[in-house]
Amino acid sequence: MILNVLLVDDEALARSRLRTLLGECTSPRAILGGEAANAAQAVELLQRHAFDAVLLDINMPGTDGLALAQTLCSLPQPPALVFVTAHAEHAVTAFELEAVDYLTKPVRLERLQAALQKVERIVTAREGVQPDFVKDFLVIQDRGRTERVPLAEVVYLKAELKYVTVRTATRSYVIDDSLSELEERHAPRFLRIHRNALVARQAVRALEKHFDPEEGEGWAVRLNGTEEVLAVSRRQLPAVRDTIAGAGN
Numbered sequence: 001m002i003l004n005v006l007l008v009d010d011e012a013l014a015r016s017r018l019r020t021l022l023g024e025c026t027s028p029r030a031i032l033g034g035e036a037a038n039a040a041q042a043v044e045l046l047q048r049h050a051f052d053a054v055l056l057d058i059n060m061p062g063t064d065g066l067a068l069a070q071t072l073c074s075l076p077q078p079p080a081l082v083f084v085t086a087h088a089e090h091a092v093t094a095f096e097l098e099a100v101d102y103l104t105k106p107v108r109l110e111r112l113q114a115a116l117q118k119v120e121r122i123v124t125a126r127e128g129v130q131p132d133f134v135k136d137f138l139v140i141q142d143r144g145r146t147e148r149v150p151l152a153e154v155v156y157l158k159a160e161l162k163y164v165t166v167r168t169a170t171r172s173y174v175i176d177d178s179l180s181e182l183e184e185r186h187a188p189r190f191l192r193i194h195r196n197a198l199v200a201r202q203a204v205r206a207l208e209k210h211f212d213p214e215e216g217e218g219w220a221v222r223l224n225g226t227e228e229v230l231a232v233s234r235r236q237l238p239a240v241r242d243t244i245a246g247a248g249n
Helices: 012-024 039-048 065-073 090-095 109-126 179-185 237-247
Strands: 002-008 029-036 055-058 079-087 101-104 137-142 145-150 154-160 164-168 172-175 190-194 197-200 204-212 215-224 229-232
Touching: 002 039, 002 109, 012 029, 012 109, 029 039, 039 055, 039 065, 039 237, 055 065, 065 079, 079 109, 101 109, 101 145, 101 204, 109 145, 137 154, 137 172, 154 179, 179 197, 190 229, 190 237, 197 215, 204 229, 204 237, 215 237
Parallel strands: 002 029, 002 055, 055 079, 079 101
Antiparallel strands: 137 145, 154 164, 154 197, 164 172, 190 197, 204 215, 215 229
């Protein structure tokens, strides 16, 4: 897939830097379909062309990036928003506007590449592969950065002390949240297997005998996306068996 990107930034040097980085992106590839130095120019371009994504600065003269983003969200088919700014304090507001990602200047190639991969998944979703993808995500504060993690990528959620570990196939995050509240909000996606763990229903691969040093002989699940096995409590065992049996229907 080749993404068509609109770049909006009042600084010519910043646009030049992003133009160069876009040319270096390979997975997915991206083309620069237009550039705008302010909100008015951006709106004019968006009225004439369809873009997959907008790389949007926040602090601009006149209408700023956040106000422009609100306008874009009202479009019948809004492009994916990726904020690019030197100011991290707007991150929460940006994600309330359903931004795909929030990059801080100077932008690194690997971070831009990761943001475009998220855009690619959303574009694919809009074409019918995963229609609920855009709505289903966790907002995670990680090392001074705010990130949207799609629930479709989460393998399991595990309560540990006061926090919950969010595990994807590529990395782990820690969130200050309640496992019970997460279960209530996202019950269709996740299955409780233990008092301290929820697993993605689609990730359940196998149920097998397992010895736990604390609980003794029991059962555990193997999940797609990780080599870990997670213990299954006796109470939740029937539900796990039903899930595995149902997966083949």
